Amino acid sequence: MPDLFFVIVSFAIHASLALWIGGAVFFTALAAPRIFGGTPTRTLAGEILGGMVGAFGRVKLVCIVVLILGASIRYSQWEAWNAWIAARFTLIGLAGALELFATCVIGPRIMKAKGSVREAGLDFDGDASDPRRRRFRRLHGLVMALQSLAVLLAIGALVTFS
Numbered sequence: 544m545p546d547l548f549f550v551i552v553s554f555a556i557h558a559s560l561a562l563w564i565g566g567a568v569f570f571t572a573l574a575a576p577r578i579f580g581g582t583p584t585r586t587l588a589g590e591i592l593g594g595m596v597g598a599f600g601r602v603k604l605v606c607i608v609v610l611i612l613g614a615s616i617r618y619s620q621w622e623a624w625n626a627w628i629a630a631r632f633t634l635i636g637l638a639g640a641l642e643l644f645a646t647c648v649i650g651p652r653i654m655k656a657k658g659s660v661r662e663a664g665l666d667f668d669g670d671a672s673d674p675r676r677r678r679f680r681r682l683h684g685l686v687m688a689l690q691s692l693a694v695l696l697a698i699g700a701l702v703t704f705s
Contacts, residue, residue, distance in 0.1 A: 549621060553704070556613035559606040560701045566599050567694045585667040600646050607639045610700070617704075631703035638696035645689040653682045 575592055582588040614635055622628055656679040660666075665673055671680075 549617075552613050552616050552620075555609050556617065556704055557701075559609040559613065560697055560704075563603055563606040563610075564694055564697055564701070566602065567690065570596060570599065571691075589667055600650070603642055604646065607635075607642060610635055611639065614700075614704075627703055631700055634696045634700040634703065638693040638700060641689045641693040641696070645686045645693070649682055649686050649689070653679065653686065656682055 570592070574595065578592050579585065579588040582591065614631060618624075618628055618632075656675065659675045660673075660679055663673070663675055665676055667676070667679075671677070
């Protein structure tokens, strides 16, 4: 009979990774193209998707905490330190740090840039040459790159739990 505590910890780890990775794929591959293709303006599409992504950001942070706790419990109870475990914690740490940086450092800067675009009376459908709009796009691109890298690292971490 399997160790019930091990099963629970493993489930928490895998569920966290599935939610984090699956949610990122959902927003990137399904929701964003559908919302941006089905709304009359980029401004409206950004408002819709932005609210969803903001809520998912909080879910990702919970997933990271559960993942760190689960990996720590699994290691302390059932595993011996080796290169595989070191790689796991490195991947989890890097992925978590990238997500935290993107969410807690760059995220507020994006919101500030978005506010300056609105205050100037600009929209996100035109005015692409305006410096405020370019700043928003640079920050948005940076967050997308950081979060994409974090998901790749999370996939790597998933492999280490096999």
